Amino acid sequence: MSRAARLIAIGWRHHVRNLTASRFFVVTSVFLPILLSTVAFFMFRAGAREGTLLYASLGAGVMGIWSSTLFGSGGAISWARREGTLEVLVVSPAGYFWVLLPQTIATASIGLYSLVATLVWGRLLFGVPFAIAHPLAFVVSIPVTVLGLGMLGLLMASTFVLYRHANALSNMLEFPVLFVSGLLVPLSALPVWVRPVGWLLAPTWGMRAVRAAALGGNPWPPMGVTVGLAGAYLTLGALFLRLFLRLARERATLALT
């Protein structure tokens, strides 16, 4: 295995173990999908169109992935600052990019559980139907969406390194992105000026791909856009991280004191 692949694989395992060892994270992970599936059910029950409940349930599931990703980018950096691990990681010879990349993938992939749990709770509590139009495309669209969200998390995290209050910033970003990406309500229902913002966000395209695969439609073009955006986020994230780490070293913001 190459050095980069090892750093990603071992980093991913390390961050998954560290996060799942947190009682707070585990309790949140158990209750959030129930909350999300309930919100989705009550919001869309009134619509009463065929396929609407699954449409909403999938949106709620991807919301769970997004919440988890934000926790990984903003929350985990704040946590590392508090624990004092941020400085140790920054001066490690591998470089902080190789810490952050598996960390954001780990939190996004933990969010996968949220998607599955939301669908299961939706089915058990509210009888949300689970009929998938293109099973193969659906299976592919999920990791693609996780990748897209994870890379958006990486892009955001690269800027959070500079700020001591990254946690507050990540909390602020949670709901605007949910709305602008059309996870909760269709993009067409939002003001026209908001839509271009949504087009720049991978969750928008990942969501489209997942819904097209589940409900019918062509999921491959939105999947392609998601992968393209993930690549762009990765490149920008690496550049920003370099810049902001330099600024953090100049401004002494890597430690709390």
Added chain:
Amino acid sequence: MTAPVIEVEGLRRTYRVSTGAVRRRTLEVEAVRGISFSVGEGELFGLLGPNGAGKTTTIKMLITLLVPTSGTARVLGFDVVRQSREVRKRIGYVFGGDRGLYDRLSGLDNLRYFAELYGVPPREQKRRIFELLDLVGLNGREGERVEGYSRGMRQRLHVARGLLHDPPVVFLDEPTIGVDPVGARELRATMAALVSAGKTVLLTTHYMFEADALCNRIAVIAKGQIVAEGSPSALKAMVTDGVVVELEAYDPPPGGADALRRVPGVARVTVEERDQAQLFVVQAAAGFEGTPELIAALGDARLTRVATREPTLEDAYVALVEGASG
């Protein structure tokens, strides 16, 4: 001195601090004010100073965590600003306190992850980790979560982490702070073993006896400036080659210290509060025989102890730091 491994030239670091919620004011605090020193291969060099003297800021610049405001620093010939990647590959960093570890994971999990980040070859990782667990005395406890470790155990885990990639240069920032005496003694033995193994060590501490026992050379730092540099014995001699008289007194007269300073042969007087008593530490010239005059200078004070001894590094340190305070 052997070839310099760490070279510091006119290093300065200023912090900007903002105060006030409505009317924001930005203040500039000079933490390190143009210090210069060098450390040779295989040396254990101590940076000794009180809290807030600039020790940690200096070490953070050398390990590439902070960019200096001005001046230069090189480690093994690599510039800490422009060649930070090269520096990071070759240094180990251990800091004091119980932070900097993944508390929810085991000691072994911590070391495995850092071994990967530090580029320890996969085949060597297991052997290296258990070698270090042996060195720091954590063998058998590696499977427990770090949150259950004592402070001393955490500190030893820090040491093991800092040595995973067998770096030739090790920075130790107050590694024994808060550790119980037995644990601290074991850590000092580990530090001495590092130097025996040929590593170059830069140690910051505010424990004089620690610097005295371990360091080949010491730089005393106060208010961001180096006020003295040399071997422990040279530093002692720099302040006084005479004697120290200690007088423990209850109810000394006001201005007792000034009265002691006026006694012929007295070079310096410091006062330490001891519950209800005061301890006057008088540094005097060699051959000083004015102890009766010292007792007389304290008037009606009730003296519980009068002792004469050789000067220690602590006396030198207190004198240097107080001298820097002006």
